[in-house]
Amino acid sequence: MKLWLKVYGLKEENWSQSALSIVVVGASGDLAKKKIFPALFALFYEGHLPETIRVFGYARSKMSDEEFRDMIGTNLTCRVAAGENCGVMMDKFLARCHYQAGQYDSEADFAKLDEQLARTEGGLPRADRIFYLSIPPNIFTAVARCASKSASSKRGWTRVIVEKPFGRDLASFQQLSSELYQHLSEEQIYRIDHYLGKELIENLTVLRFANLVFEPLWNRQHIRNVQVIFSEDFGTEGRGGYFDQYGIVRDVIQNHLLQIVALFGMEQPVSLDAEDIRNEKVKVLRSMQTVRLEDVVLGQYRSRTAKGVTLPGYLDDPTVPEGSITPTFAACAVFINNHRWDGVPFLLKAGKALAGRMAEIRVQFRHVPGNLYRNKLGIDLDRATNELVIRIQPNEAIYLKVNNKVPGLGLRIDVSRLDLSYKSKYNTHLPDAYERLILDCINGDRRLFIRNDELDTAWKIFTPVLKEIEQRHVVPELYPYGSRGPVGAHYLAAKYGVRWGDLAADDE
Numbered sequence: 001m002k003l004w005l006k007v008y009g010l011k012e013e014n015w016s017q018s019a020l021s022i023v024v025v026g027a028s029g030d031l032a033k034k035k036i037f038p039a040l041f042a043l044f045y046e047g048h049l050p051e052t053i054r055v056f057g058y059a060r061s062k063m064s065d066e067e068f069r070d071m072i073g074t075n076l077t078c079r080v081a082a083g084e085n086c087g088v089m090m091d092k093f094l095a096r097c098h099y100q101a102g103q104y105d106s107e108a109d110f111a112k113l114d115e116q117l118a119r120t121e122g123g124l125p126r127a128d129r130i131f132y133l134s135i136p137p138n139i140f141t142a143v144a145r146c147a148s149k150s151a152s153s154k155r156g157w158t159r160v161i162v163e164k165p166f167g168r169d170l171a172s173f174q175q176l177s178s179e180l181y182q183h184l185s186e187e188q189i190y191r192i193d194h195y196l197g198k199e200l201i202e203n204l205t206v207l208r209f210a211n212l213v214f215e216p217l218w219n220r221q222h223i224r225n226v227q228v229i230f231s232e233d234f235g236t237e238g239r240g241g242y243f244d245q246y247g248i249v250r251d252v253i254q255n256h257l258l259q260i261v262a263l264f265g266m267e268q269p270v271s272l273d274a275e276d277i278r279n280e281k282v283k284v285l286r287s288m289q290t291v292r293l294e295d296v297v298l299g300q301y302r303s304r305t306a307k308g309v310t311l312p313g314y315l316d317d318p319t320v321p322e323g324s325i326t327p328t329f330a331a332c333a334v335f336i337n338n339h340r341w342d343g344v345p346f347l348l349k350a351g352k353a354l355a356g357r358m359a360e361i362r363v364q365f366r367h368v369p370g371n372l373y374r375n376k377l378g379i380d381l382d383r384a385t386n387e388l389v390i391r392i393q394p395n396e397a398i399y400l401k402v403n404n405k406v407p408g409l410g411l412r413i414d415v416s417r418l419d420l421s422y423k424s425k426y427n428t429h430l431p432d433a434y435e436r437l438i439l440d441c442i443n444g445d446r447r448l449f450i451r452n453d454e455l456d457t458a459w460k461i462f463t464p465v466l467k468e469i470e471q472r473h474v475v476p477e478l479y480p481y482g483s484r485g486p487v488g489a490h491y492l493a494a495k496y497g498v499r500w501g502d503l504a505a506d507d508e
Contacts, residue, residue, distance in 0.1 A: 027057025
């Protein structure tokens with residue numbers, strides 16, 4: 001048995017006796033072509049999928065198996081140098097790929113898919129099936145109904161991976177959840193948030209609970225503030241019509257960043273069992289107060305001309321409705337009202353078309369009381385504060401800022417880093433988040449998937465302020481494409497005596 005499965009309390013499937021079929025519903029979409037199929041090939045290439053694996057694409061477009069293989073083959077790459085030839089492995093994988101055209105709301109078409117699946121599963125005693133719903137949320141329920149009634153496995157388990165968005169607010173989420181429960185059980189539903197599959201996020205619990213040095217400091221007595229920051233250096237670029245329906249708060253903050261806060265702030269779980277971990281995350285979310293409008297800053301990027309090149313603004317995207325006030329940037333302060341975190345501001349910031357692409361967690365510790373070296377640190381004690389930075393992407397790293405004596409005669413102090421760069425330390429390929437999460441679903445590992453009550457609680461935190469923003473028609477502050485975002489974000493941080501760590505001069 002694989003040791004890591006045992007650690008997480010999972011049972012290993014006997015794949016010599018079981019067929020595995022993965023059906024990607026919405027196979028002709030961008031997410032499927034650019035992320036899901038390449039992740040499946042990477043898992044196959046590295047030997048993580050059984051020989052019995054079969055991959056099916058399902059969509060409305062008419063296509064033969066060969067045309068389907070040609071379509072997905074253009075996005076497959078061998079990112080690591082394994083022993084076997086890349087071309088050979090690609091051919092082996094594509095030979096296991098099949099296509100079935102059909103309507104998303106047709107039980108008859110899913111029955112045809114079922115016949116195809118049964119044909120490839122052969123006479124093995126067990127046959128397990130995963131349906132990956134890479135489709136808009138308005139057809140989740142129809143597909144869940146058809147798959148459940150016409151294409152579920154009759155001699156194994158059936159699991160369904162559901163992509164965000166999980167509704168637009170609390171009411172729409174609860175309606176979607178209720179509709180899915182008519183056809184699927186909670187044990188069958190795997191709600192995916194690809195950010196939870198990133199290497200540094202999975203390492204977050206190891207960093208906390210496997211190192212004695214951090215846990216005693218992980219509280220309001222020692223931590224002044226926590227910042228979770230997400231930025232992209234590109235705009236909507238033709239996808240504005242979809243983005244405009246949701247905005248940056250729903251698209252990034254309410255799910256990706258809030259999930260990171262829950263993992264960061266939770267108490268040590270009883271075990272590494274998925275339910276124990278998710279129970280602790282829910283406790284954190286239930287302890288959070290609803291977000292107030294006065295603790296939110298909204299922005300929208302505008303066009304900018306630099307070096308003779310004009311970068312288009314959000315409203316220049318032809319797919320964006322004229323005069324839209326949908327935010328492409330948001331910053332907010334959230335609070336966890338429990339004994340560990342009472343009074344500590346958690347500042348969340350996300351935006352498009354900013355100066356750089358990155359995602360990171362910044363833990364700023366309190367000033368040293370009665371500091372002997374205050375007169376050597378200058379008048380700006382914030383610059384000399386200890387800070388733990390967990391860089392999720394790019395160039396994954398963990399580093400701790402400490403004050404250190406500069407070598408030589410006399411006494412001069414500067415800020416240095418104790419730095420763990422993953423590229424320098426580990427000569428290995430970091431798996432894509434989708435690889436990790438698909439493999440977890442195959443193994444029945446639900447730790448990094450979101451439970452229904454987690455989402456319900458998360459929507460309760462943000463729905464009131466989202467409604468208030470829409471009812472008041474709050475106009476976002478404009479910021480230039482490629483800048484650091486709206487000025488209002490700095491005022492929000494200053495309100496709680498905080499500086500954004502990603503904008504510090506010594507961090508550039």
